[in-house]
Amino acid sequence: MSGGDRGVAWAFPRELFEEKGLRQVTVWTRGVVLIKEARDVVTALAGAAAREGKQSQAWENYVDLPDRINVPVKAYARISDRPIESRYIYENEAPDIVVVVEESLVKGNPILDGLRPGGTLVVNTRRRPEEIARFLTPGSGLGLLAVVDAAGIATTEKTLSGQEGASDASGIGGGWAAPLSGAVVRACGLVGLPSLEAVVKAPEAARIGYERTILLELA
Amino acid sequence: MGKKALLTGVVAVAHAVKMADVDVIASYPIRPYTGVMSELARMIADGELDAEMIRAEGEHSQLSIAYGASAAGARTFVGSSGVGVTYAYEVYSPISGARLPVQMMIADRTLDPPGDFGSEHTDALCCRDQGWLMGWAETPQEALDMCLVYYRAGEDPQVSLPQYACQDGYFVSHITGEVAIPDPAQVREFLPPFRPVRVLDPAKPIAVGPQIEPSMGPPLQYQRYLAMQESRRVLTEAYEEFAGIFGRRYAPLVEAFLADDAEVLLVTSGAHTATARNVVQKLRGLGEKIGLLKLRSIRPFPDRELAAACDGAKVVGVLDNDAAFGISGGGGVLYTEVCTALQGGGLGDRELLGFVAGLGGEVISREEFYWMAQVMLDRARRGPVAASGKRESGGDAGLMARENWKKTFWLPFDMEAGEGAA
Numbered sequence: 001m002s003g004g005d006r007g008v009a010w011a012f013p014r015e016l017f018e019e020k021g022l023r024q025v026t027v028w029t030r031g032v033v034l035i036k037e038a039r040d041v042v043t044a045l046a047g048a049a050a051r052e053g054k055q056s057q058a059w060e061n062y063v064d065l066p067d068r069i070n071v072p073v074k075a076y077a078r079i080s081d082r083p084i085e086s087r088y089i090y091e092n093e094a095p096d097i098v099v100v101v102e103e104s105l106v107k108g109n110p111i112l113d114g115l116r117p118g119g120t121l122v123v124n125t126r127r128r129p130e131e132i133a134r135f136l137t138p139g140s141g142l143g144l145l146a147v148v149d150a151a152g153i154a155t156t157e158k159t160l161s162g163q164e165g166a167s168d169a170s171g172i173g174g175g176w177a178a179p180l181s182g183a184v185v186r187a188c189g190l191v192g193l194p195s196l197e198a199v200v201k202a203p204e205a206a207r208i209g210y211e212r213t214i215l216l217e218l219a
Numbered sequence: 220m221g222k223k224a225l226l227t228g229v230v231a232v233a234h235a236v237k238m239a240d241v242d243v244i245a246s247y248p249i250r251p252y253t254g255v256m257s258e259l260a261r262m263i264a265d266g267e268l269d270a271e272m273i274r275a276e277g278e279h280s281q282l283s284i285a286y287g288a289s290a291a292g293a294r295t296f297v298g299s300s301g302v303g304v305t306y307a308y309e310v311y312s313p314i315s316g317a318r319l320p321v322q323m324m325i326a327d328r329t330l331d332p333p334g335d336f337g338s339e340h341t342d343a344l345c346c347r348d349q350g351w352l353m354g355w356a357e358t359p360q361e362a363l364d365m366c367l368v369y370y371r372a373g374e375d376p377q378v379s380l381p382q383y384a385c386q387d388g389y390f391v392s393h394i395t396g397e398v399a400i401p402d403p404a405q406v407r408e409f410l411p412p413f414r415p416v417r418v419l420d421p422a423k424p425i426a427v428g429p430q431i432e433p434s435m436g437p438p439l440q441y442q443r444y445l446a447m448q449e450s451r452r453v454l455t456e457a458y459e460e461f462a463g464i465f466g467r468r469y470a471p472l473v474e475a476f477l478a479d480d481a482e483v484l485l486v487t488s489g490a491h492t493a494t495a496r497n498v499v500q501k502l503r504g505l506g507e508k509i510g511l512l513k514l515r516s517i518r519p520f521p522d523r524e525l526a527a528a529c530d531g532a533k534v535v536g537v538l539d540n541d542a543a544f545g546i547s548g549g550g551g552v553l554y555t556e557v558c559t560a561l562q563g564g565g566l567g568d569r570e571l572l573g574f575v576a577g578l579g580g581e582v583i584s585r586e587e588f589y590w591m592a593q594v595m596l597d598r599a600r601r602g603p604v605a606a607s608g609k610r611e612s613g614g615d616a617g618l619m620a621r622e623n624w625k626k627t628f629w630l631p632f633d634m635e636a637g638e639g640a641a
Contacts, residue, residue, distance in 0.1 A: 012586045043395070066250075088387075164251065
């Protein structure tokens with residue numbers, strides 16, 4: 001940012017706006033068929049955080065919607081011990097945690113863009129983390145790769161309820177989202193497992209996801 | 220006691236509508252309003268809400284249905300966004316002219332072209348002079364509370380006017396926030412059932428919306444004017460009683476933040492206030508005398524409260540999240556309104572600046588608010604521009620530089636061009 005023609009510069013003091021303790025979660029999924037799973041991951045994590053007295057927010061990327069079948073779409077959560085100052089900075093600028101609901105999204109999508117150094121990637125896959133790592137952009141600063149076979153633990157749920165900011169009458173976290181959220185908890189302890197179990201429809205799936213998560217340290 | 224939940228703005232409003240025990244809902248889908256409609260439909264289907272829900276074939280019909288239902292004595296709710304708001308334009312004045320307290324939730328959306336789902340206040344502000352109360356909620360909690368306060372104030376016999384309860388599309392409507400859902404008994408205490416002064420009744424026929432002679436025009440319009448004037452007092456009292464019952468206290472018309480000794484003030488409305496407040500707070504921490512004023516009410520416009528809050532400020536900047544092409548001053552709607560409210564403060568003792576930002580639903584970034592603040596602080600340091608065009612202080616006083624006269628800025632373009640610096 002500069003003052004331009006009169007030569008006066010107003011450099012934006014980015015460090016002044018650092019939000020210590022803020023964790024950003026970005027979830028990538030595929031439109032229509034798997035959108036509920038992404039929405040459920042962010043809703044469950046934000047809800048679990050709220051149970052712990054934390055500040056949180058969850059939302060879908062409105063610009064990606066209305067979605068079309070299988071197009072890449074995103075959902076977000078922010079969790080903090082303090083009031084969230086960046087509430088209406090619409091997209092997560094520097095995610096701490098990226099979750100991929102469908103494994104092939106790791107190819108050809110900028111899933112690690114802006115990732116905070118040492119950040120975490122959670123992928124729903126049956127593959128070993130070493131195999132997933134081969135598809136990731138080098139130099140992304142990824143610190144931890146976690147894989148979980150969410151599809152082997154739960155069945156994906158499909159509903160038209162819960163779109164456009166409305167509540168989801170079918171409930172939250174009955175499908176892949178439960179083990180995927182469990183994997184997030186295992187990988188980075190964003191919230192406590194009991195808090196997560198308390199807000200999802202399938203707490204056992206969340207716990208099994210937590211237990212079966214395989215971690216690969218990269219940094 | 221109530222309970223807390225993470226709710227989006229649309230769901231928060233649906234809860235308010237349910238607790239307000241609305242009788243008739245007329246709907247027509249358009250993003251981002253759609254979520255309210257589907258949530259209310261779910262509530263009715265699940266037996267949580269006993270209301271008549273009528274799916275119109277367009278927004279003009281939607282408002283016409285509410286017009287009739289309200290005239291028959293029903294508490295009514297409608298909502299829309301963007302071009303849906305403007306499609307119903309014809310019906311707004313008849314509803315307020317008949318003094319019917321219909322409530323319309325507007326989740327902002329940019330007007331076409333191009334087709335854009337993004338939020339912009341232009342849709343609602345197009346309707347600002349139709350005799351409806353109007354204000355913006357910054358959070359889902361404020362959206363819920365505003366719905367209740369507006370029914371209460373709008374149905375007051377001293378007001379009897381419809382209300383636009385606005386929220387920024389997707390920022391407020393689609394992001395969850397923590398919401399205290401009040402106890403229904405508290406809501407019943409605050410908002411008793413709608414008791415219309417007169418209703419459509421075959422036993423006692425009346426005419427609503429008839430043709431009149433021109434001689435009947437002045438008194439009819441004057442009554443609507445007086446009702447809008449009176450709504451300042453009624454709104455203030457409603458917010459006061461709201462605080463007593465629910466424990467959440469709102470400045471009814473203008474909300475001040477770090478404004479007491481501020482030399483520079485930014486006036487905002489709606490969701491982007493949250494980002495602006497963050498920037499103002501950081502600059503305060505650096506010792507800058509900057510504050511913020513959030514307009515909770517746009518109609519009625521809080522002239523006196525705003526003027527009082529701006530007393531002592533050297534520079535007042537106004538954020539406009541609306542496009543008003545060719546408008547006086549070259550800023551947006553709120554800039555012209557603030558200029559009028561502060562009457563002539565643009566020259567001499569106080570400088571008034573306008574900032575148009577966030578059009579099309581673009582995020583108004585912290586960088587942009589920081590830049591607005593620096594432009595205002597810079598003007599405050601350089602001193603006021605005299606009517607002659609000369610500054611009273613500053614090394615380049617006497618130069619009628621273009622920057623001295625530039626009052627309104629369009630972001631990000633003027634920021635990138637360095638227009639504010641001098």
